[in-house]
Amino acid sequence: MVNVNLEDVKKAKEVLKSIVKETPLQESKTLSDRIGANVYYKCENLQKTGSFKIRGACNKIANLTDEEKSHGVIASSAGNHAQGVALGAKMTGIKSTIVMPETAPLAKVTATKGYGAEVVLNGLVYDDAYAKAVEIQKETGATFLHPFNDKYVIAGQGTIGLEIFEQLDGKVDTILCPVGGGGIIAGIAIAAKGLNPNVKIIGVQTDNIPSMKESKVNGKVTTAFKGATIADGIAVKTPGDTTFDIINELVDEIITVSEEEIARGILFLMEYQKVVAEGAGAVTTAALLSGKYKPQQGENLVCVISGGNIDVNTFYRIIGTGLAAEGRRYSFSATMTDKPGGFLELISIISKSDANILNANQTRLSSGGAIGKQVAEFIVETFDHDHIERLKDEMNAAGFEIQDLK
Known part of the structure; x- marks a missing residue:
């Protein structure tokens, strides 16, 4: 209903x-x-x-009784409701306490404190913060402001x-x-x-x-x-x-x-x-x-x-x-024979394909310890997924062993 x-x-x-x-x-x-x-x-x-979130928070605060306001307010939030309640409470002249998950972005925590609220961090998600807020509410008698229900x-x-x-x-x-x-x-x-x-x-x-x-x-x-x-x-x-x-x-x-x-x-x-x-x-x-x-x-x-x-x-x-999801950044490792000019050849292929090297890290031996092999890891700028596939084909055709990296 x-x-x-x-x-x-x-x-x-x-x-x-x-x-x-x-x-x-x-x-x-x-x-x-x-x-x-x-x-x-x-x-x-x-x-x-x-x-x-300020819309709901301020509408709720505006509809509190004087008795409810006198005890201050407490809320749980992943961050945005926190700021709405903190600002609404500050504008109304009442005390606010906000419980936020420990994973809440620092920007949201800092902003909430900046609006004058006392901030308590607890748990990984909103539900953990809510449980802590209920506990504090019982101890203090503050008026609880639910973020959605x-x-x-x-x-x-x-x-x-x-x-x-x-x-x-x-x-x-x-x-x-x-x-x-x-x-x-x-x-x-x-x-x-x-x-x-x-x-x-x-x-x-x-x-x-x-x-x-x-x-x-x-x-x-x-x-x-x-x-x-x-x-x-x-x-x-x-x-x-x-x-x-x-x-x-x-x-x-x-x-x-x-x-x-x-x-x-x-x-x-x-x-x-x-x-x-x-x-x-x-x-x-x-x-x-x-x-x-x-x-x-x-x-x-x-x-x-x-x-x-x-x-x-x-x-x-x-x-x-x-x-990376758009195919505009590609991370990969290339295993090559450890010989003079091998690394330069790989860079030349990347350059001629119009990819732009953002980062390159070369090691002397592969992680498996194979004799006569070396590994280089790259992050390159590319145009799209088709561009990546063409680049991989060219490197593989030249004898390099290519592995995608996350």
């Missing part, structure tokens, strides 16, 4: 009108031409605190849906939205389906933590965790029961994307859209680039970029992964 409706979302919009930004809706000509749909990006990465939080996130419809004059066919615990997609689904029941709502999760997808398949809340993810903002093992009920009723489909596909999405957004997105914010792009979601020709398709709070060091590593 859905306990949040379109009127709740409209009330939230009134509450938030002087607090949050109306974020831009940007068309992507490159992606539109590539997939044959009219693709627009809802840029919540440009929202205050760098993510949509809450009526006011869901309504606050739903204001994104209202803005999308206003910005496209109601001409919306499909909305692709990241899914973790389910707060943002539940809110957007309520708003969008309330305005037009025919709008398709598609959720996107990571392959590594497909909790809402499996919940929808099983018809009940299901815990799922297969490994860590670069999409830390949606790293939720167990979704909420409230959000699940809404999603089960209103969301048309949930698909999943791989870590490599997410990295490609981040790279695409930076290179072609000039947008910095965190992993969770790039999953919708990943769904389109990978072909996991195939739109109808000419439809108006909105991809929600949920946030842009990505650690610079993480960003650097992800870009490398994305370049």
Whole structure:
């Protein structure tokens, strides 16, 4: 039974009108031409605190009683809800404590502290932080602010849906939205389906933590965790029961994307859209680039970029992964006969193929200790996967033993 409706979302919009930004809706000509749909990006990465989470957090805080505010607030978060709660609490003049996973990006931890919150680190994923927050809440009596399984939080996130419809004059066919615990997609689904029941709502999760997808398949809340993810903002093992009920009723489909596909999405957004997105914010792009979601020709398709709070060091590593996935960076080892001119011959082949050497490391003996052999490891810039295959063919034809490196 859905306990949040379109009127709740409209009330939230009134509450938030002087607090949050109306974020831009940007068309992507490159992606539109590539997939044959009219693709627009809802840029919540440009929202205050760098993510949509401030909408739900501030709507919830605005609806607290004076008694609840007097005890201060506590929240658990992978990072973005943390910043929304911290800023909302600071604006309201109340104390906030935030429990975050130890794996939360340093940028998110630092930003949360910068908004005046006390930060406690615990566990590897959101669920671990949540357990610790519940423990602290019992000890202190602070008011707990759930990041997604809450009526006011869901309504606050739903204001994104209202803005999308206003910005496209109601001409919306499909909305692709990241899914973790389910707060943002539940809110957007309520708003969008309330305005037009025919709008398709598609959720996107990571392959590594497909909790809402499996919940929808099983018809009940299901815990799922297969490994860590670069999409830390949606790293939720167990979704909420409230959000699940809404999603089960209103969301048309949930698909999943791989870590490599997410990295490609981040790279695409930076290179072609000039947008910095965190992993969770790039999953919708990943769904389109990978072909996991195939739109109808000419439809108006909105991809929600949920946030842009990505650690610079993480960003650097992800870009490398994305370049490799695109065939624009290739790492390999070459075993050759230990003779004068062998290494120079290999470099000459690479140069003539128009590949650019980024790194080269030569050893005297192969790892197996074979007499008269040496191994060199390279990282080179290439144009695409076809270019890599041509380069490998040329090196193999010259007698070099080539092995791909991760």
